[in-house]
Amino acid sequence: MIVHHIVGASVPRKEGWDKLTGAARYVDDMVLPGMLYGATVRSSVARGRITKITFDPQVDWNEFVLVTAKDIPGKNCIALILDDQPCLAAGKVNHPEEPILLLAHADRHKLRKAVEAVSIEYESLAPVHTMEESEQQSTIIWGADNIFKSYLIEKGDVDAVWKEAAHIVEGEYFTGAQEQLYIENNGIIAAFDAENGVTVWGSLQCPYYVHKALMALCGLPEEKVRVVQMETGGAFGGKEEYPSMIAGHAALLAIKSGRPVKIVYDRMEDMVATTKRHPSRTRHRTAVSKDGTILGGEIEFTIDGGAYATLSSVVLSRGTIHAGGPYYWPSVRIRTKAVATNTPPHGAFRGFGAPQSLFALERHMDRIAQVVGISPVEIRRRNFLKPGQTTTTEQVIREDINLDRLLGRALELSDYAAKKTRFAEENKKGVRRKGIGIAAFLHGAGFTGSGERYLNSQVGVEAGADGNVRVLVSSAEFGQGTNTVLCQIAAEALGLPYESVAIAQPDTTVVPNSGPTVASRTAMIVGKLVQSAAEGIKQTLTKTGLLREDYTSKQFRAACRQYIAARGALKSYARYEAPGDVFWDDEKYRGEAYAAFTWAVYVAEVTVDLTTYGVTVDDFVALQEVGKVLHPVLAEGQITGGVAQAIGFALYEKVIWQNGRMINNQMTNYIMPTSADLPPIRVFFEEHGNVHGAHGAKGIGELPMDGPAPAIVNAVEDATGVRFRSIPLLPEDLFDALRPQSLEQHVPSSARGMA
Amino acid sequence: MNPSPQTSAKCEVLFTVNGEAKKVLAHPMERLLDVLRNDLKLTGAKEGCGEGECGSCSVLLDGMLVNSCLIPVAQASGANIVTIEGISAHALIHPLQEAFLECGGAQCGICTPGMILAAVHLLEKKPEPALADIREGLAGNLCRCTGYMQIFEAVARAARRRVVS
Numbered sequence: 001m002i003v004h005h006i007v008g009a010s011v012p013r014k015e016g017w018d019k020l021t022g023a024a025r026y027v028d029d030m031v032l033p034g035m036l037y038g039a040t041v042r043s044s045v046a047r048g049r050i051t052k053i054t055f056d057p058q059v060d061w062n063e064f065v066l067v068t069a070k071d072i073p074g075k076n077c078i079a080l081i082l083d084d085q086p087c088l089a090a091g092k093v094n095h096p097e098e099p100i101l102l103l104a105h106a107d108r109h110k111l112r113k114a115v116e117a118v119s120i121e122y123e124s125l126a127p128v129h130t131m132e133e134s135e136q137q138s139t140i141i142w143g144a145d146n147i148f149k150s151y152l153i154e155k156g157d158v159d160a161v162w163k164e165a166a167h168i169v170e171g172e173y174f175t176g177a178q179e180q181l182y183i184e185n186n187g188i189i190a191a192f193d194a195e196n197g198v199t200v201w202g203s204l205q206c207p208y209y210v211h212k213a214l215m216a217l218c219g220l221p222e223e224k225v226r227v228v229q230m231e232t233g234g235a236f237g238g239k240e241e242y243p244s245m246i247a248g249h250a251a252l253l254a255i256k257s258g259r260p261v262k263i264v265y266d267r268m269e270d271m272v273a274t275t276k277r278h279p280s281r282t283r284h285r286t287a288v289s290k291d292g293t294i295l296g297g298e299i300e301f302t303i304d305g306g307a308y309a310t311l312s313s314v315v316l317s318r319g320t321i322h323a324g325g326p327y328y329w330p331s332v333r334i335r336t337k338a339v340a341t342n343t344p345p346h347g348a349f350r351g352f353g354a355p356q357s358l359f360a361l362e363r364h365m366d367r368i369a370q371v372v373g374i375s376p377v378e379i380r381r382r383n384f385l386k387p388g389q390t391t392t393t394e395q396v397i398r399e400d401i402n403l404d405r406l407l408g409r410a411l412e413l414s415d416y417a418a419k420k421t422r423f424a425e426e427n428k429k430g431v432r433r434k435g436i437g438i439a440a441f442l443h444g445a446g447f448t449g450s451g452e453r454y455l456n457s458q459v460g461v462e463a464g465a466d467g468n469v470r471v472l473v474s475s476a477e478f479g480q481g482t483n484t485v486l487c488q489i490a491a492e493a494l495g496l497p498y499e500s501v502a503i504a505q506p507d508t509t510v511v512p513n514s515g516p517t518v519a520s521r522t523a524m525i526v527g528k529l530v531q532s533a534a535e536g537i538k539q540t541l542t543k544t545g546l547l548r549e550d551y552t553s554k555q556f557r558a559a560c561r562q563y564i565a566a567r568g569a570l571k572s573y574a575r576y577e578a579p580g581d582v583f584w585d586d587e588k589y590r591g592e593a594y595a596a597f598t599w600a601v602y603v604a605e606v607t608v609d610l611t612t613y614g615v616t617v618d619d620f621v622a623l624q625e626v627g628k629v630l631h632p633v634l635a636e637g638q639i640t641g642g643v644a645q646a647i648g649f650a651l652y653e654k655v656i657w658q659n660g661r662m663i664n665n666q667m668t669n670y671i672m673p674t675s676a677d678l679p680p681i682r683v684f685f686e687e688h689g690n691v692h693g694a695h696g697a698k699g700i701g702e703l704p705m706d707g708p709a710p711a712i713v714n715a716v717e718d719a720t721g722v723r724f725r726s727i728p729l730l731p732e733d734l735f736d737a738l739r740p741q742s743l744e745q746h747v748p749s750s751a752r753g754m755a
Numbered sequence: 756m757n758p759s760p761q762t763s764a765k766c767e768v769l770f771t772v773n774g775e776a777k778k779v780l781a782h783p784m785e786r787l788l789d790v791l792r793n794d795l796k797l798t799g800a801k802e803g804c805g806e807g808e809c810g811s812c813s814v815l816l817d818g819m820l821v822n823s824c825l826i827p828v829a830q831a832s833g834a835n836i837v838t839i840e841g842i843s844a845h846a847l848i849h850p851l852q853e854a855f856l857e858c859g860g861a862q863c864g865i866c867t868p869g870m871i872l873a874a875v876h877l878l879e880k881k882p883e884p885a886l887a888d889i890r891e892g893l894a895g896n897l898c899r900c901t902g903y904m905q906i907f908e909a910v911a912r913a914a915r916r917r918v919v920s
Contacts, residue, residue, distance in 0.1 A: 019864030022799025233865025
C-alpha cells in the first residue's frame with residue numbers, strides 16, 4: 001500500500017470550486033414550481049396578552065395563506081430541551097418580535113405590504129429587561145423564579161482560605177450580546193404532500209434538531225419528515241436552534257397551502273428576531289498568597305437567556321466549566337445561573353458561554369497581578385495547571401501540556417518583553433498610547449460531560465461499485481471545512497486518493513445522525529467515527545478474501561466491484577462508544593468535563609488614539625495546542641476567522657437594546673470588522689496529539705473566540721492605565737474614561753477606583 | 756391572473772449581461788440584484804444586507820464594482836454587466852480562483868463571488884498591489900469567516916502569478 005499523507009496536507013476544499021464560480025447552491029438560490037413566499041407577523045411589545053388581531057379590509061386576504069397557532073397539527077413548541085418556546089404565540093407574547101402568525105403569497109411585494117396590514121393589540125404586562133430585574137424576582141416571567149438553570153461547583157474548602165490570604169481581590173466584569181452575522185441570512189423552503197410528509201431544505205447546522213422539532217410540531221412520524229441541508233453561508237452557532245423555528249413556520253404554511261413555501265429573512269429581520277450571544281456578568285472574589293498563588297475563590301457567573309429556555313442551560317454549563325480557565329484552583333465555589341428576560345432568546349454562538357466567563361477571568365488575572373505587584377506574565381506562570389493537577393471539576397489533567405512553555409513561546413513570537421518596556425517609555429508623551437496584553441485559556445472539545453454518550457452519534461461510509469467512497473454524516477459544512485476534513489480522514493483510513501472520496505449532502509433520508517455540528521466536535525468525535533467506519537469497509541473486503549492487507553487503489557476498486565456484484569451495497573457504520581476513562585457526575589458537576597482540551601496563549605498589541613478615542617489592534621499572535629492539525633490551511637482559517645470575530649466582540653459589535661428589542665439591526669449601525677480594520681493575525685500551532693480524536697485531532701472551531709477580547713482589553717489597560725471591565729469597548733467608553741482632565745491627573749491603574 | 760398595478764408599471768430594460776444582450780420586463784425601481792437572480796437566474800450574486808454594506812451582491816457594471824442591491828434596474832439600462840457566472844474567460848479569474856482555493860480564501864462561500872469580483876476589479880487597476888491596496892480594495896466586501904488574512908494572501912499570490920506569467 002502507498003503511504004498516504006492526506007491527513008495533515010492542505011488538500012483543496014471539496015466544495016471549493018463551486019463556491020468560487022458561483023455555482024454553489026444556497027437555499028435562496030432554489031426555486032420550486034408553484035412556490036409561495038412566507039412571512040412572519042411578530043409582536044411589537046415585550047410582554048403582553050394579545051387582545052385583538054385586525055386585518056386591514058383594503059387587502060384581499062383571500063389571496064393569502066394565513067396560519068395561526070390553531071393550525072398547528074402537533075404540539076405548539078420548538079422541541080429542543082424544555083419545549084417551552086411556542087412556534088407561534090397563542091394568547092400571550094414574551095418578547096418583542098415573537099412570531100404570532102404567518103402569511104404566504106406568490107408575490108413578495110404584496111406579502112410585505114400584507115404583513116404591515118395586520119395590526120395586533122395587546123394588554124401590556126410588566127416586562128423584565130435586565131438580569132438584575134430578573135434576579136430580584138419582583139416580576140416573574142418564567143417558571144417560579146425566572147431561573148432557567150443554575151449550577152454549583154464546589155472544590156475543596158473555599159471558606160477556609162480567606163483568613164490565610166495575603167490578598168483578597170474582587171472584580172465584576174460584563175460582556176454584551178453579539179450577533180453571529182453570518183453573511184447568508186436564515187432561510188428555509190418547505191414542501192408537503194400527504195404521502196411523503198414534510199420536506200425542508202435550508203441553511204442550518206443540525207439537520208436532526210430540525211427533524212425532531214418538525215416531528216413534534218407537525219405530529220408526523222420519523223419517516224414523514226425529511227430535512228436537507230443546503231450550502232450554508234456561515235452559521236457560527238446562529239443556525240443551531242433557530243432554523244427549527246423557521247422550518248416550522250415554512251412547514252405550517254406548506255401544509256396549509258399544499259404548495260412549497262420559501263421563507264428567507266432579510267438582514268433586519270434576521271438581526272432583530274434571531275438568537276445572539278448571551279450577555280453576561282461575572283463576579284470574582286479570589287484569595288491569593290503573598291507571592292501570587294491562587295488559594296481559592298468564589299465565582300458568580302450569570303447569563304441573560306432571554307424569554308425562553310432554548311439552549312441556555314448548555315451555554316451556561318460551558319461557561320461554568322470554563323470559568324476557572326487554565327489555572328489550578330485548590331479550592332473554588334462557582335455559582336452560576338441563566339435568567340429570563342423579555343428579549344428574544346439568546347442562543348448558540350461560537351464559544352458558547354466560554355468567551356464570557358474567560359473574558360472575566362483573564363481580566364481578573366491582570367487585576368490580581370496588580371494587587372500582588374507582579375507582572376501579568378508572572379501571575380499566570382504561578383497558577384497554570386500542570387499535568388496531574390485537577391481542574392475546577394476535579395478532572396485530572398492527563399495531557400502532556402506545558403502552559404509555561406506555551407506562554408514563553410507566545411511572548412517570544414510577539415516580542416512581548418521589549419515592546420512592554422518600549423511602550424511604557426513612549427507612552428509618556430504624545431496622543432497615541434500603545435499597549436500589549438495577554439490571555440491564556442483553554443477550550444473543551446466535544447459535548448460536555450455525558451453529552452456525547454447521550455448523543456450516541458452514528459456515521460456511515462459507503463463504497464460504490466466503481467470503488468469511489470462516500471461519507472454519510474449529518475455533520476454540516478458551513479465554511480469550517482467539515483466536507484474536506486472528513487473526506488481526508490476516510491481517504492487516509494482506506495489508503496485511497498482524496499479525490500476518490502466524496503461526502504453526501506446532509507439529508508435525513510440518506511445520512512445517519514452523527515449529531516449536531518457544534519461544540520468543536522466534528523473533526524475530533526465525528527472524524528474518529530468516520531475513521532472507524534472507513535476501516536470497517538476495508539475489513540469487510542479483506543475478511544471476504546476480496547482484498548489483501550496490502551492493496552492498491554486499483555485492487556480496492558476491483559474488490560468493491562466484486563463485493564457489490566455478489567452481495568449488494570457495501571456500507572459500514574460506526575457508533576460512538578464512550579471511552580472507559582471518561583467519568584462525569586451531572587448532579588455534582590464533577591469529573592471529566594471534556595475528553596480533551598485545547599490550550600492557547602494569545603498576545604494583542606494595541607494603539608489607543610487619544611484624539612479619536614479609537615482602539616486599533618496592531619499585531620495579534622495566536623498560539624495554540626490543538627492536537628494533530630488535520631489540514632493546516634483550514635485550521636489557520638478557523639483561527640484567523642475566530643480571532644476576527646472576537647476582535648469585533650471586544651471593540652466593535654454592540655447590540656443596542658430598547659425595551660427588549662435590538663434597535664441597531666442593520667449592518668450600517670452594527671459594525672463588524674472589515675478588511676481594513678484587522679491586524680496581521682499570526683497563527684501558530686503546537687501539536688501534541690489526543691487519543692480521543694481522529695489521528696490525534698482536537699476540536700478547534702471555538703477556541704479562537706475565547707481569548708482575543710481579554711487580551712485586547714488587557715492591552716488597552718496597559719496603554720491607558722484604565723481598568724475597563726466591559727465589552728464591547730467602544731470609542732465613547734474610552735472617551736468617558738479618558739477625557740483630557742483625567743489624563744492630566746494620570747495615576748497608576750492600580751490606584752484607580754474603576755473596579 | 757389580472758394584471759396588478761405593479762405589472763402595468765413595468766418597463767423594458769435592455770442591457771448586456773455576461774456578453775449577451777438581454778431584455779427584461781421589470782419595474783424601473785426593481786433592484787438589479789433581483790432581476791439578475793430571479794429573471795435571469797444568475798444566482799451567483801447574493802443578498803447579504805440589502806443596503807450596500809456587505810458587498811455579497813457585487814457585480815461589475817461598465818467596469819465599476821457596484822452593489823447590485825443598490826442599483827435600480829432602470830439605471831442599468833444600456834450597461835455592460837458582468838457577474839461571477841460570466842467572468843470565466845477573464846485572464847485574472849483562473850489565477851484568482853486557484854489562489855483562493857490554495858490559500859483558504861473561501862470558507863462558507865457566500866461572500867466569495869463578490870470578493871472574487873472585487874479582487875478582479877482591484878487587480879485590473881493595480882496589477883501589483885501592496886497589502887494596503889488589497890485591504891482597501893476589498894474593504895467593501897465583508898467576510899465573517901476568514902478574518903481576511905487568507906484572502907489577502909490569495910489576492911497577492913494571484914497578482915504575483917499574473918505578473919510572472
